[in-house]
Amino acid sequence: MTDTSAPAHRQRTTSTTALVVKILFLGSVAAAAVWLIPLLIGLKAWLWLTFTVLTVAAIFALYTTKRFIPGKYIFPGTFFLVVFLITPIILTVGYSFTNYGDGSRGTKQEAINSITGNSVQQVDGASRYTLTVGTKGAVEGPYTFFLVDQSTGEAFTGSAEQPLEPVEEDAVSISSGRVTEADGFTLLKPREVNDHFREISDVAVTVDDTTAVRILDAGTAFQGTKVLQYDEAKDQIVNTATGEVFTVGEVGGEQAFVDADGKRAFSQSWLQGVGFDNYSRLFTNGSVGAQFLKAFAWTLVFAAGSVITTFALGLALALALNDERIRGRRLYRSFLLLPYAVPAFIALLIWSNFYNQDYGLINQLTGLHINWLGDPTWAKVAILLTNLWMGFPYMFIVCTGALQSIPSDVKEAARIDGASSLQTTVKVITPLLLVSIAPLLVASFAFNFNNFNAIELLTGGGPFPDNEFTRGGTDILISMVYRIAFGGSGADFGFASAVSVVLFAITGLLAAFQFRFTKFLEDVN
CATH class of the missing domain: 1.20.58 (Methane Monooxygenase Hydroxylase; Chain G, domain 1)
Incomplete structure (x- = not known):
């Protein structure tokens, strides 16, 4: 059952x-x-x-x-x-259709608050507060002030975006006239406040149209009067000390407060659409366009050179070790895979030390005195050599697998027809091998076209011309975009996004062309 x-x-x-x-x-x-x-x-x-x-x-x-x-x-x-x-x-x-960047990330009201808040000055009899600075994440900000009025003991809170307001009783803990705990916030220690005093001193907490609170020292803040005040009815900022008036005008395709001569008065602006101005700047500005074309040309050379050299060396080693007459082939193959086993991050940092002009391993072993990382040409050579060392094991693995998948009777047939070993390799083996690995070559080209790590960790994009930080001698397009977005001259995310969109389109077109070209190899079968 x-x-x-x-x-x-x-x-x-x-x-x-x-x-x-x-x-x-x-x-x-x-x-x-x-x-x-x-x-x-x-x-x-x-x-x-x-x-x-x-x-x-x-x-x-x-x-x-x-x-x-x-x-x-x-x-x-x-x-x-x-x-x-x-x-x-x-x-x-x-x-890419906005002016998003340093000084133009928020709303117009936030820009006005920042401009007027930065003009706060102390006056006799101004209120003093015991200050505690809080954040909701990184120590680098954004910052929120927790204030206790030294005369009344009342607690307040505010930030650059949030005006001063009383604190709810259950939201904070106060000890010895100072906020010691705040729900949802990490409170900075005095040492951390001192370390980031410059950034915190830029925070002005608005009290009303004419006054704001700013930091005085690591544990104290003051309420002062704004020298610059905003007239909402006329949409203008007035300097109460000099009587100078700043109105809204257009500067470089975006709106900002300007002086009587129409020149930009303050670094702060606000997030706004600029249409195709970023793309126009890329293609019509001679200086920017020249840098873009140079970066594009070097990117093509870097990507194509990396693929060709690594494939050539990997194929040569795979062909050599595919000969059954060689003893210890497995041991040799294991040694050749060692560069592939080392993390790229570590390998690039090690190689950057090898290229040191005075103490680098390469110059010491060869007796040369080449300025590898200080000369643009030699720096490009160094990048290609390093990428060759890091990339050939991958091509070696791929080519070895493809060679072992080719039937041995194909080689025998070629020899019977009178073909030499070289002719068999060039005219029979290589075309059959390309059929299977051509898509991998396309993928390798696309990877190196945007290989940010190889540039940033080895040369940092340098060497840089004097007074020029947008593009270095070895910057490819992706590292140039990074320098535009996070460069020392200030972040310009809007323009960097426009360059990224163009780079995306170029990469897609090149990949489509390469895949179309590889279809011709299908006829080999």
Whole structure:
């Protein structure tokens, strides 16, 4: 007699486990939504709020019913594709039509608060506060002030974006006339305040149209009068000490406060659309266009040179060690894979020391005195040599696998037809090998076209011309974009985004051309 109770019991156990997992998963999603949605509303991040709501709705629609079964498997991959690939592309394209950068990241009101707040001066009899500085993350800011009035003992809080307001009693703990704890904030120690005093001193907490609070020392703040005051009716800033008036004007395709001569008066502006100005600057500004073309030319040379040299060396070694007459082939192959086993980050830093002009290993062993990293030409040679050392093991592995997949009777047939070993390799083996590895060569070219680490860790993009920090002698396009966005002259994310969009289009066109070219190899089969 057959016992059917065990399979039924296992089926019930499986169903119960699946139900518990589903409940835990959906509960976690709901909890995350309850926590995240109010936060996004407070930050006025409407795009991410919409995305979050749609995602949560889709999860509950898919996983609480027995419909849309294919969608249950497609959704996770689609979700991560949208979050990590499509969304960054959309945001980059969006920023390329703005002036987003240092001094133009917030709203117009935030810019006005910053401009007028930075003009605060102390006056006799001004209020003094015991100051505690808090952050919600990194010590580098943004900063929130927690203030206790030294005369009344009342507690207040505020930041560059949030005007001064009383603190809720349960939100902070006060000891000896100072805020010692604040819900949701990490409070900086006096030493940390001193370390970041320059950044904190830029924070001005608005009290009203004419006064603001600024830091005096690591534990004290003062309420002072704004020398620069904003006239909302006339949309202008007035210097109350000199009577000078600053109005809104257009400077370089964006709006900013200007003086009587139409020149930009303050470094602060506000986030605004500039249309195609960033693209126009790239293609019409002679200095910028020349740098872009030089970077593009070197990028092509670097990417193509890296692929050609690594493939040539990898193929040569693979052909040599594919000969069955060589003893110890496995040992030799293991040694050749060692450069591939060393993390690229470490290898690049080590090689940068090898190229030191005075103490580097290369100059000491060869007796040369080449300024490898100080001369633009030699620096390019150093990058190609280093990339060759790091990249040939990969090509060696690929070529070895492709050679072993070619039938031996093909070689025998070539020899019977009278072909020499060289002719067999060039006219028979190599074309068959290219059929299988051509897509990998295309992928390697695309990787090196955007190989930021090889440039930044080895040469830092240098050497740099005098008084020029936008592009160094070895900067490829991607490292040039990095220098524009985070360079010493100030971040210009809008323009960097425009260059990134152009770079994305160029990479796509080159990849499409290469894949089209590799189709001709299919006829070899």
